[in-house]
Amino acid sequence: MDRRETLRTIAAVAVLPALWQFAPRELMALADRAPRVLDARQSATINAAAQRIIPATSTPGAGDVHVEQFVDLMLADWYTPAERERLLAGLPALDRFLEATAERQTAMLVALDGEAAGKPDHWFSMLKYLTIWGYYTSQAAQTGELGLWPLPGHYDGCASYSA
């Protein structure tokens, strides 16, 4: 072999941990990230609306897990400019949401939900989708009501279940 060249021989498998463990937490959680698209009032409005869409019960609500931060990330880094503008253009419909009574807030959202029914491109459909996705992928939902984490470490295809 030509000695001027160093062949990069690699050990294909490094020393393994004795048992499985969680991979390094190389990926940042969303918490504490400064909003990039939404202003403070928009963030607060989405937080409050999300909490009415998925309210706290025996488990937290979507506002409690701050889905508005997930909404902001999706608007900044995932949606196309046209999609982002569609959602932002709809938000003024909730301009007075924060000052409204609980009953009035619910009525506003029920009306919007009816208006958006069957229209996946409607801005409220987008907001509701992000609320549901953001909530059910949150640590609270995944470890709480869905019971998926920590990983069970085994398979039971006929475990008992009650809704």
Place this chain on the structure above:
Amino acid sequence: MAVRRTQPEFDAIVVGSGITGGWAAKELTELGLRTLVLEAGRPVDPVRDAVEHVPPWEMPFRGLGDRVATQKRQPVQQRSVSFDELSRRFWTDDVDNPYTTPADRPFNWFRARQVGGKSIIWGRQVYRWSDLDFEANLRDGVAVDWPIRYADLAPWYDHVEAFIGVSGQSEGLAQLPDGKFQPPMAMNCVEAHVRDRMGQRFGRERVLTVGRVANLTMPLNGRAPCHYCGPCQRGCITRSYFSSINATLPVAQHTGRLTLRPHSVVHSLVYDRGRVTGVRIFDSETRAEHEYRARVVFLCASALESARILLHSTSATFPDGLANASGQVGRNVMDHIKGAGASGEIAGWTDRHVVGNRPNGIYVPRFRNVGTTRSDFIRGYGFQGGADRQDWRWRLAAPGIGVDLKRHLTALGPWTMSFGGYGECLPREANRCTLDRGTVDAWGVPVLHIDTSWSPNELALHKDMSAAAVEILEAVGATHIQPHSHPSVMGSANHEMGTARMGRDARTSVLDAHNRAHDVPNLYLTDGACMTSSGWQNPSLTYMALTARACHHAADAMRRRDI
């Protein structure tokens, strides 16, 4: 640029470190050969790169993927069912590695460039072939006959299964020979119910068994049993599923005879006076060109990539590509046709659910043209599938807000049983890849132009898949049965094969009965390119068995000084 030549310091060079390259590395080094493995991609460090336990809340896009980066760099790769926000790192970059197709005949070419190749992201379903498959071309008068039969390969299936670890259930079916299995993974209660009802209705004609999968259920050679975390395509820190980095390459490394060189993009094979003398590469990091020499070369770069390398390796003797006197290199592209089946609800078991993520489903081995003969198509298909309860992801557009919506989303829905077919594809010379000299990759090498389409036989099989799946679901008492039937884009099964087929005659095939090139006695090719027909089974087990067998043939030939 000056090419640095090296003395033939290696006994063997293996191009590729995926499922067959890893096997070639293991067998050749264990047989005493100093072996260089050339891998186009980067090294993989399992401790850093195995990300299967990252929960969704730690993913920036919560599992929805980095849409902008993906559309920009991996618009083809993202179409694979195993491509996700985290497994994305194991798929190739479409901008650096383009290919072309006719505008009206798309092809999905899923590729992986890293140490381990696609063995990191494969589906791990492993099924033996039988003589129903090896004799099919001869029986049907299609293409050319396989130069081997099941008896030739059976001991090598044994050899491979014992090493990789296959969990599965013996069924005693002639069309799907049993193997050396670890205990099978469990079916869930609804799958077991469907199996029993199918048995009442179809007897042994249509059998439902749990998937035979290269995931361990017992410890094996320092690898731990599967712990059912689920997303194998993101890696496996416990080495519970078989891949090159989890199993074959460490064994090869341990012999002290392996040299693994990542970042080595093959330019061409060098041919001189009747033999392949070496492999010319670009270092993808420095862009320097190197040439390595050895007594024997194993091409294991994946079916289409190996064909591309041969087509690009021209000489005065082989102006149309190395080992291509037959003109068959690049022809007979096959893939399994999928995209048809059915699903239906199974009443009951509402007080039961699944705990853990089984990286496996159920399998219904081929039942068409087994014993009986159909008039509308030859060959057949198998069904993969399973039963599960629908969760919140199925109800993202649910109406309403508030406590009722939350309760609705959190609760599990009814059990759904689904079947999806994988159908055999006939070898046809018109389905071919050629060099597109007008388009080059990031290293200046001409890319492939892939021109394929399904034949009427595949489409007839495909039509039958939905009808047969509905028939099964009706027989087991399912309701709300929904058939589906959208022929897959060729390539989508990631079972591309056939581009340098084995055969008995050098005039009509590229490789002999031991995967050696008819035209070049020290060149072996053992990836999916060698396949003379496609079968209906997932093909990787057969690739591995053929590779191990070819390695022993080459070592014997070298000992006899035939090479």
